[in-house]
Amino acid sequence: MVPPAGQSPAVTAPTDSSVLGATLMDGGCRFGLWAPRATAVELALVNTDRSQMNVDMAKAPDGVWMVFVPGITAGQLYGYRVHGKWDPDHGMRFNPAKLLIDPYARAITAGVDYSGPILDHTDRSNYAADTRDSARSVPLSVVVADSAPPEPIARRRPIDECVIYETHVKGYTRQHPSVPEHLRGTYAGLAYPAVIEHLTEVGVNTIELLPIQQFVSEPFVVGKGLKNYWGYNTLGFFAPHAAYCSVGTLGDQVREFKEMVTAFHRAGIEVLLDVVYNHTGEGGHEGPTLSFRGIDHSGYYRLTNDLRNDYDVTGCGNSVNTANPGVLQMVLDSLRYWVTEMGVDGFRYDLATTLIRDADHSVDQHHPFKQALRADPVLSQVKHIAEPWDLGPYGYQVGRWGEDWSAWNDHYRDYMRDFWRGAVGGVQELATRLSGSADLHVKPGNCVNFIDAHDGFTLRDLVTYDMKHNKDNGEGNHDGSNENRSWNCGWEGETDDPAINALRHRQVRNFLATLITSAGVPMIAAGDEIGRTQQGNNNAYCQDSPISWVDWEEAGNWSDVTELTATLTRLRAAHPTLRPANFRHHNEIVSADGTRTGRADLAWLSGSGAQMVTDDWHDGSRAVLGRYTSDRDEAVLTWYNRGADPVEVTLPQARWSRTWTVAAHTGEPGEMPDGPLDAETTITLPQRCVVIMEGDLIPEPENPVAPGPEEEIEEPLTSAELGPDWAQVSPVTAE
Known part of the structure; x- marks a missing residue:
């Protein structure tokens, strides 16, 4: 069978991905790395002076290399040297001279020396191997002991109750007095x-952290004397960024992150992570080889048809290949780890469209990634927010993610x-x-x-x-x-x-x-x-x-x-x-005993005391709109005036609310009356202003009597009365 364009021959996913990474056990530590196309893998145990002891690993049929090393304890530094064919024409750039980060490392320490031999190729050619050892110029993986997860939040709230606050871990408190x-x-x-x-x-009630998975700066940014501040350049999908830890980088970052999550949860604040699974910090094939490229270039990344170059739909040099089952498993394992072990309550996915491209690089809204999230007993219970686009063909996917997702x-x-x-x-x-x-x-x-x-x-x-x-x-x-x-x-x-x-x-x-x-x-x-x-x-x-x-x-x-x-x-x-x-669709509110109220769950008011009609919607000079929302227990009226001048508006009839009180407004103090304001009162909305008013509903009768023939109830306007172009909740769709 011929593989899809731009992809290497198919390989199987790990049979049991729980064996990947470094796992402390009685008497030592088990190390596991999925590298199905490698011919040999060495575990490099690194001392603080960067001296090393290399241990050969054994390969299982599913492509997982494993070894148990006695005497290893938490804090041990390590990396991998992966052997294989150097054949860039077939997507293979194996180079054991490059010390590689464990993709499943739960902590990463040290950084990148951008002047060191961090490229897998020579300065003269992107396709000729560089044999210089990178060990003193690259970050290192850290063995981390298991610890208890953070305290869970008392209640994960529905997404519509969330007020999300997007912040940067460092920048938010760097100058906090x-x-x-x-x-x-x-x-x-x-x-x-x-x-x-x-x-x-x-x-x-919901804090969304800009990327905190271990990241590195791009070489061109470092060359300008700057650094990647936002963090959208991931190196380790399981490791909290070490530089954000106050006390150390040999596993302390895991503990401190968990303590932070516990503090937020005790305050009733959910924690969401902005995650970057669409590309990695290695950039294109001309960039540094720090982990994934050295383990399997065409396995982890999407490649062009000639298998020599990265197929980039992210604008960042590479695109992670979630069409590969083993790579998709890594992403899912990472997400599950952050929920079960690190306590987070959901994720915002950077350039999410990249994650749902198939083996031919086409967008697939029924991608196994989405199916897996829906079926997973852990991941189906947390929030998923898409940045619903990438830079590739048909990458703009706003409004197409379905009811299981939220999206920017x-x-x-x-x-x-x-x-x-x-x-x-x-x-x-x-x-x-x-x-x-x-x-x-x-x-x-x-x-x-x-x-x-x-x-x-x-x-x-x-x-x-x-x-x-x-x-x-x-x-x-x-x-x-x-x-x-x-x-x-x-x-x-x-x-x-x-x-x-x-x-x-x-x-x-x-x-x-x-x-x-x-x-x-x-x-x-x-x-x-x-x-x-x-x-x-x-x-x-x-x-x-x-x-x-x-x-x-x-x-x-x-x-x-x-x-x-x-x-x-x-x-x-x-x-x-x-x-x-x-x-809401302009439906009439009915009281608990079935009595009609004459109020609608949603209505749009023109300011004349009446609802908006066709001519109002098509008035290009209109600068004011009132939104009325209600249920059995409450009514809220919000006015929006973008105009540069004040404007008079008339409040609706008493059936909408007997009186109105200004609960908040964006004008200056004293620009709005305190209230209560009677129904049908004419008031002046200040220029460039939002005004939120709380209603005082007519109490439901204790012994309601159905209206007789002589009693007329004013009905909420129908679609026909509102105008043929009025699409109820969504008038813009009529255009």
């Missing part, structure tokens, strides 16, 4: 009581940026995005809404800069996106102008209020609630510096945003209608 200096920038620092107190105060919604990001800077006409798409993007997803929980993330401007920078300012990255300001959809409010960069600064604060408040009141899953980028800035850098991946670190000294100047964020998250938690588990 309340964290002891020796803990800043570490797992222990992130778990420090003052940090967790802030998170709980602003309403965070870039439609939401782009539209909301445009809405608040006044770059859209009308409010059709606003309704769709506020409702959870039913044009894309099966249910609101599938939709992760965000305005910004680690990649791009912060919220403060979105309202401070029209252009990127990336010169510190060393690429002549050519890196990073030019499509920021930002508005500097009239001045590029920071200013002392009080009017501009007031507008900027207002716009940040608008972004956060819109995000937190939208159906779906809100994701806040760390520090946005305290005015974090990257000084206009929209691609700070290489900035392990104050450009990327959260400046806590600046927090006091943005207390208005911090306080509003806390208020908004409390409102979201208190009102189920702001976080529906299913899409």
